[in-house]
Amino acid sequence: MSDTSLLEVAVLGARGRMGSEAVKAVTDATDTEAVAEVDQGDSLQELVTAGARVAVDFTHPDAVLDNVRFCVENGIHLVVGTSGLGESQLDQVRGWLRDRPEVGVLVVPNFAIGAVLSMKFAETAARFFDSVEIVELHHPKKADAPSGTAARTAQVVAQARADAGVGPSPDATTKDPDGARGAQVDGVNVHSVRLAGLVAHQEVLLGTEGETLTVRHDSYHRSSFMPGVLAAVRAVGSRPGLTVGLDKVLGL
Ligand SMILES: NC(=O)C1=CN([C@@H]2O[C@H](COP(=O)(O)OP(=O)(O)OC[C@H]3O[C@@H](n4cnc5c(N)ncnc54)[C@H](OP(=O)(O)O)[C@@H]3O)[C@@H](O)[C@H]2O)C=CC1
Numbered sequence: 001m002s003d004t005s006l007l008e009v010a011v012l013g014a015r016g017r018m019g020s021e022a023v024k025a026v027t028d029a030t031d032t033e034a035v036a037e038v039d040q041g042d043s044l045q046e047l048v049t050a051g052a053r054v055a056v057d058f059t060h061p062d063a064v065l066d067n068v069r070f071c072v073e074n075g076i077h078l079v080v081g082t083s084g085l086g087e088s089q090l091d092q093v094r095g096w097l098r099d100r101p102e103v104g105v106l107v108v109p110n111f112a113i114g115a116v117l118s119m120k121f122a123e124t125a126a127r128f129f130d131s132v133e134i135v136e137l138h139h140p141k142k143a144d145a146p147s148g149t150a151a152r153t154a155q156v157v158a159q160a161r162a163d164a165g166v167g168p169s170p171d172a173t174t175k176d177p178d179g180a181r182g183a184q185v186d187g188v189n190v191h192s193v194r195l196a197g198l199v200a201h202q203e204v205l206l207g208t209e210g211e212t213l214t215v216r217h218d219s220y221h222r223s224s225f226m227p228g229v230l231a232a233v234r235a236v237g238s239r240p241g242l243t244v245g246l247d248k249v250l251g252l
């Protein structure tokens, strides 16, 4: 029988690398319980049947949007850990939320507290340096590149530079047939490394006359994401509408 004092949480992608850690974290915490563990081939209706109040999604960039729609339409608050939601998808989510304004959707590019802080540090530093580039390094089973964390970091860094009137990073490259200078995300060069042995890592490289600053974060184990997952699960129900980033939950 369900203990009514516990927050009922469903995990989507429950058999995956992140989902299985999330099930364990939600089960081990004293104020939450995992009432549904949904994975590929399972019906989303299980969330409703199980009485989930909050869901957390760690599935796949191709699947996540349908899951968001289902949760919003069924009044289930959702924490989105899955990467790959760009601005046009976020606009779709805002549209669905207009019909269910009481529902909270919290999209979190990275749950590791250190990663959240590193994005803030890079954002703060951005206006003081002529050049900025991002290197993200992940395990080779990752489906998407660049990482959601790198895309979000590029976005906030680019916005900080624009707000301060800083122009593009200086770069004399005119010949790059193989894309060696990386992808351009919001005008910031992003380089994606996929390497056996890694989990999730990122460096923001900032440079100006005579000095450089490197903001680096490393997740060595997926347990590093769990305090952030639990904080998001606890907070999402009291944040109706769309929120992007754990920084808001942490008061940064
Ligand atoms: N925000 C953050 O801090 C973090 C985010 N992530 C993101 O989380 C996502 C998952 O990563 P990871 O756990 O490593 O990936 P995994 O491939 O290990 O896990 C994904 C799981 O979801 C399942 N799945 C796929 N489609 C669906 C669907 N439609 N409904 C239900 N389950 C589905 C997969 O099944 P099958 O294998 O059979 O397809 C698999 O079991 C990625 O987008 C990743 O970038 C990862 C780490 C941290």
Ligand SMILES: O=C(O)C1=N[C@H](C(=O)O)C[C@H](O)C1
Pocket (backbone or CB within 6 Å): 083, 109, 110, 111, 138, 142, 143, 146, 147, 148, 149, 150, 199, 200, 201
């Ligand atoms: O796939 C992963 O592993 C990760 N995905 C997220 C991302 O795309 O940024 C978060 C973290 O980097 C791990």
